[in-house]
Amino acid sequence: MAKTYKEINDKIKNGNAVVITAEEMVKYVEENGPKVAAKEIDVVTTGTFGPMCSSGAFLNFGHSDPPIKFEHLWLNDVHAYHGNAAVDCYIGVTRMVDIRPFEYGGGHVIEDLVARKKIRLKGNSYTTDCYPLAEIDTEFTIDDLNQAILCNPRNAYQRYVCAVNSSDRTLYTYMGKLLPNFGNAHFAGAGALSPLSNDPNYETIGIGTRIFLGGGIGYVLGEGTQHNPKGRFGTLFLKGDLKQMTSEYLRGATYPEYGTSMFVGVGVPIPILNEDLALKTAVSNSEILTDIIDYGIPRRNRPNIRQISYEELFSGEIDINGKKVKCSSLSSQYHARKIANELKEWIEKGDFLLNPPAETLPTDSIYKPMRQSLELKFVKDLKRKAVTCYEDCEIKIVAERIINKNTNHIIITTHENKLRGIVTSFDITKAVAQDKHEIKEIITKKVITTTDNEPIDVAARKMKQHEISALPVIDEQNHVVGIITSEELM
């Protein structure tokens, strides 16, 4: 038995619509079956509350006297984007303050705005005949603005991956702090509460769908950027009136050594128009699968370790190659649930009606990687022959090599050409000064290395991070196959 949007809305207006959350729907359908659910349940509410970097807000300040046309402007010292008309701007959540980055950013500005705190606006202009003011430094609150429109090009990922780290150092990523040697795991997404996972073919979600956004009412503008329906990584482009929103559901965030972002609360109502939608909204955490991805490999195609269900992810511990690894979410399931319940209350009270989308989201668009016109360079393209010495040779030999081969780095190997360490010209100077005679007294054994197939930029970042100027290139058996130094990178 099919229902229409009008029938559902009439029930909402009369205050007798039956609304339950997507989590409750799992149990309901399990107990009563989809047929009864389709008849009895009118709306299923979803919710998610996670860090969503592709978020920001358009603000309009009104005109100053004399008028100004911004060239650059800052909100609480966070650079806002200006490339529109005189006093419009876009503040993006990942933009950090100029002076103390990694503490405060665009997401925090938006949180402070909706909390109705005072925001400092500084701006400058090259001045024109119609906009003569050169500089402005003023304070405002959200109520002083004409419009404050949250406008997020990519929110509410259908599902997301689970991140782990196989490398030997702690990584600070947009997936949080990842301990070395698979020390922990992080995932994101609300599983069975996730909006797009409850309508995976986008039958009810599309342009104009009215939603819960940041504690206020928002709308779906269409597919989000990087929308990837075939890969089940659909996304939403959202907007809403920031003035209605609350800082409980828009929270600035900082991931150390990564940057700033913002937690966004999104809740989408799914009308139960038919039995098929009843079944789809009953999707459980065990049925939503994602992949465990190794962020220890800094490439676009990071290794996929295995498939995993949200049920396993929520259990708090996952199995990686036989090792038990602690696992937790980056998005808040507590708040996701709260959002689904809040939206449910709005609908039950008759304050929130559902509408059919003007157009549903595309189901066949393709998600492409970046076209890079310059060929990616690898270590093997730029490496040179390493100057080596055996571990048992005399320091004098090493010193001679440095002079004869005109190099600063001597790689120390076993007789089988396996890497043992590195000695620099400075180490030799030190040996002379301190009257040391054997390599083992001056060798650096813990050497940061690279491999033939590592992109040059990854090798360069290693040197920068460890403040070193050369990396031995090794193969899988730890044989020395070359060296790359900062000179090759210049």
Add this chain to the structure above:
Amino acid sequence: MTIINATVPLGLIKNIDDYSRIINEILKHNVSFNILKFSTTPEGINLLLDVPEEKIKTITESLTKNNILVNKKGRVVIDEDICIDCGACISLCPTDALNFKDDLSVNFSEEKCIGCLLCIDSCPRFAIQESR
């Protein structure tokens, strides 16, 4: 394995003999363990050790005997007004001192905290601070 947090206070080790005395004291219990974290702090050297369950007591005793502080309790405080219950800290906590309540909000069980401080720079809200 169980994780213990040992702090070697500043000034405890003055020369190499102090080191060997402490290390021999531990070695005589015939136990192997992993050092998960080694860091220097204004208070001294901080070690996070992964020790077999049955050896915890002996190791703790020999460390304490040498004036090494073991499992300083509750070294972090969580500001609940700033915390948004995301859970980014939970996977980092080796003792489950940070955990989810039944309603999936974040909970801190101070009595389980061994002060390893691994969680501090995992919080996207700076809600976790070291207590002084």
